[in-house]
Amino acid sequence: MLRAAIEAGADSVYCGFRDETNARNFPGLNFSPEELRVATDWAHERDARVLLALNTFARADATDVWRASADAAVAAGVDAVIAADLAVLSHLRANHPDTRLHLSVQAAAGTPEAIAFYAREYGVKRVVLPRVLSVEEIRSLTPEISVETEAFVYGGLCVMAEGRCALSSYASGRSPNLSGVCSPPEAVSFSDDHGERTTRLSGFAIDRLPAGQVGGYPTLCKGRFRGGGSDEPGYLFEDPVSLNAMSLLAGLATAGVTAVKIEGRQRGRAYVSRVTAAFRAAIDAIARGESPAPYESLLGDLAEGARETTGAYRKRWR
């Protein structure tokens, strides 16, 4: 997938180790330390950068796992480490002061004060902005901070404040911030009854889709429940929908955003190639003074629930 992203035009690729230190801890995914070293060399030969996501929160009884991953990332020669936890940031700052640090979206730092703290204490050079800010809020924020900014422009959305969701742990005992997964696959099951798909998480039915109706990921936040005085089940937390902010790229650039980010480390080559190529083409079009409109409707079939949104960027979503 790293190769697919770079070949499709990505300037940088973010990835993780094959363990609980990153927020996409799924079977068969991610890199061993040796695989990361080889992939980083491959990327550097093509003038692309590799950013290592070490963005879960170190457990008190297992901090060595996070320290070892941080050391392995530096040894592999990555261009930056993306971290959220103070312990991880502190370890990197103290032991690898020359390693560039990016503040993960999981840290939920969206104010000048919070960002200044991470820049001052840990030397963070870039902050990945929480997905709850509007373009205008970003425009107001960037002159107030001394670090680069990175904004998500495509992929999954969470309803919770970044890094503070424990919803799945009520059903499965695991959560994205501690275990690197929300809805771990061993807790998920699907059953089919005459075309009706029932999704269960740790035995709890969280959705039942009639035949032919599009759906989303098997997470509690995208489940359908009865509530709010209605007998009809509905999406109480969030509709299954994907972020697509391609139409806002020019606005994000003028708002001072340094880099844009495409979510989807658990997705496949087809997704990575198509989304990266479409955004590369849109960014290049804007740079030439042209409209990115021709590329805005190319990705709808990849979206969760087959629907796209500009999320909080347009301030309608909160």
Place this chain on the structure above:
Amino acid sequence: MPDGLPFAFEMRPDGTAGSIRVVRSNADPGETSACIRGPLLTLLSLFDGRRDADGAFFQRRIDVNGDTVAILALHNALEASELTMADILGLPRQLDPLLQTALSIAGHWRPVEAYP
């Protein structure tokens, strides 16, 4: 398991000794861990990574049941393997463009060049 066809693909991951067999779709599935159903061309495009599996799942082009860990591991292994249609059919890789053309003519197939 392809929809409406009398056969199914039985996959047995076993390190370097893994295998894919074509079996009758009404055969006893035995100790199958998981089952993925959908149109044949959709399944083939998932094998070689040409189609996005999550998108196919969202849009109900495929249905899955059984061990979700096994399904996810298979998905990620196939994505990492960079198989071509020729590999899947046991043919020389040089024949892959020809196979893509044949499947394109068969319909419902989107060659690589069609992607933006």
